[in-house]
Amino acid sequence: MTPSLLYAFAGAALCGIGLFGFIVISHLLRKLLAFNLMGSGVFLVLVGLAQHRSGPDPVPQALVLTGIVVAIAATALAVVLIRRYFHLSGKTALEDPARDTLPHQGPREVREAPRE
């Protein structure tokens, strides 16, 4: 057991916590927080596990740097989409979309604005 391995296990636990949040929570911004926690967990596993044997290893560190930038790109994009979605619909969660299957009937046949 080395400190690196300890961090790798911590990363595993973080992944679990993040995954739980990601599945259970429907509020989009919180989902995003959970995603970021999960991401940090993955990065810890990546570096911790690799450095357990060989000591400091620049390769996984560089990968994590790349990963952090990708994560912030995704997060920032998601924030833009979430805010715009909230602005238009007033919702902060993705509820189940209205069923678009053939209805047993259709008084509910909403006048659909054709998108194309």
Added chain:
Amino acid sequence: MTLWLMAGLLFTPLAWAVLTLLAGFRRGRVVTWLGIAIQVLVSLALWAVVVRDGGFQYPLGGWQAPLGIELRVDGLAVTFVLLTALVAAASGLHAGFYLDPDKQWHRYFWPLFWFLWAGLNVVWLGNDLFNLYVGLELISLSAVGLVALGGQSEALRAALRYLMAALLGSLAYLLGVALFYGEFGSLSLSGIASALGQDSSGDGTGFALVLMLFGLALKTALFPMHRWLPPAHGIARSPVSALLSALVVKGSFYIAARLWLELGAPLGSLALAQLLGLLGGMAVFWGGWQALRQRKLKQVVAYSSVAQIGYLFLLFPLTWNTTEAAALQAQQAMTLQVISHALAKAAMFLSAGNLIMSVGSNRVNALAGVSHFLPFSLFSFGLAGVSLMGLPPTGGFAAKWLFLQASLATGQWWWLVVLLGGGLLSAAYVFRVYRASFVEDSNIDHFFHPARRLEIIPMILALLSLGLGLMAEPVLSVMALTFANGEGT
């Protein structure tokens, strides 16, 4: 020569992304035509080079594999590069006339389109696990951007849903990469495969493989995880839907297939293989059934994608611990299914876009009477449908025939149920669209006529998909090409 081709292949989409970002929609369109021409030529030339000399490894920056990133340019990779060039060129040309140039956000279509293309090439050629991760993100984010384009509430919801699924999938994949790096100290897929071959001490990495396959299956929209796909593919503009259904989902599937073929034997298990096949089979039935029940035309096509993706996952049970011949047949079937579905689905979405544009509504029932006015697009739609049903002589037929033979050869007869049932269901939903379009009741007679060039593009794709069954032999012989210096076929 090859160096130039590779540089061209990697450079063009990225450079064109920048160029089109700086131009507006109309100028971006002209620039894009040039880019498409270059990209198609380069892809063709690279394909020809590999056909002539066999595949090769391409070390980027001159650094060899464990230290640097090596690309793997073999028969399967160039086949998919060429397929991408074809389908993306068709969708790009179609989009140039289909999208409304006066909506100011459509200018962003071009850069996203080119980034998507770049990401696909990264994935087809990738041999480095982390590089593949970056490629996947490149694809996902540009696809999400394309779905969200225009920023209406429904599109945003679909895009967010897609983004969340894609992010979770990527993280699962990355976690698998972390475990593999911990075990082998290398990120090169072939390096890991050979290390596993020498001393199969892959303890603990079996879980990594499961994680990666889960993440990739989520991104490919395998059955219980498919729910993000229909809204995203249904709401996007038709050329975007064509790209997403034809190519984007194939990217993640391709990585899963590569992983399985390289690492599946030592790290996989019978249960995992059968489970993936079973989910694929359920996808075929569920997707087909749902396609039959949709009210909106593009939702029908989107659910049909869920079903057709299901067939691909038969690869897993049919290559695990089976005879070499059967495994090869399954791989060939998978390749043909990818190609024929890509061509047929792109044709279907593009012609569906034309139909919707013409009747001004996206409901299936609104198609009544359209058969008089738009027989050409309707015909393309139908031809593509024939390939999806798997009738001879289409590419879809050849793929399903090979799957069938592989199932029989490995004694896994239960997949026959999937192959036959899926074909019947797809026949049912294609005919439903046809029937709707031949209904004569409508008093609407003001159909809008899309430009002829919009109609020709899906027709070409549909014909290619139809003809694939006849050209299956040469295509398959290229796919089997491995490296020039390797054992080969």
Added chain:
Amino acid sequence: MKRILTLLPATAVCLAFVSGLAYSIWQIAITTTSVDLPGLLGENLDQSGVENPVTAVLLNFRSYDTLLEIGVLVIAGIAGISVARTSSLEDPELRTSDTLLYALQRWLIPLMLLLAGYLLWAGSDRPGGAFQAGAVLAASGVLMRLGGIPMDFLRPGIMLRLGLSLGFAVFLLVAVTSALHGGEFLAYPPELAKTLIVVIETVLTLSIAMVLLALFVSAPVNNAEEPEEGGSG
């Protein structure tokens, strides 16, 4: 009750996942690797042109990843501004006259710019580099924006798009020039490696800051300009 029914399976899945993960981490930790990548890296470090091994990996050995990753960042920027409808960037809400913020701005921004410069300069032989510098630069931009300082270059226009793509374009040009000289895509000539890396890092810093700032700015939505949608049928 219904909530518990949804929580239970999720908990079970997560517990199974964590235990599987921990088990395989343990399994992997007790085996040995066959490839000694850090060693290999050390041997080749002097050819990379920089002393900081992480920078060497990012901008030389695995520069393809970095190139694509900047691509991802640019995509996020494009997608962000494509859905944004903020034509007027001076969100009135943001024009705070908060004295604290004002004081913070006066002292912090020059300091942060300095820090960004240092990080960029240090990157080649000490910890630091384009990403960190870019992030700090973006953060000072965010501060300026929160303070209501108008930044015209962030309007959705050609300047913004140039800024978004500048770093990526330069990186790409370097990559392809090396290929034109008969090398591989992205192979730097050894004697120029250091210069090229420094150039790339500098433009990347600017671009990274620009993208992040653009995403920050395009996030807010105001009611200013709604009409286009809905009518698009």
Added chain:
Amino acid sequence: MAEWLLDVLLVIALLVTAGSVLWSRDLFRAVVFFIAFGLLMALAWVRLHAPDVALAEAAIGAGLTGVLLLDAARHLSNGKSGGDDNKEEPS
């Protein structure tokens, strides 16, 4: 020994903060916890001999992501567009 203690404490702090991010009732507070989490991660990277990552995590992970999310949280809980839900999720 002291080193070990430090690592163990840091790991515990990380996990507790992560939990608080997800389970705090108030969205704004969740984001604040998230920023704290980012700073702790930066410390963890220092402990893992990864100063480059530590710098990036502090600047990007804690700093920028934090500001971005704080801004968004403020917007989402102000709920200026018919937003009835700034409270907990149903599901």
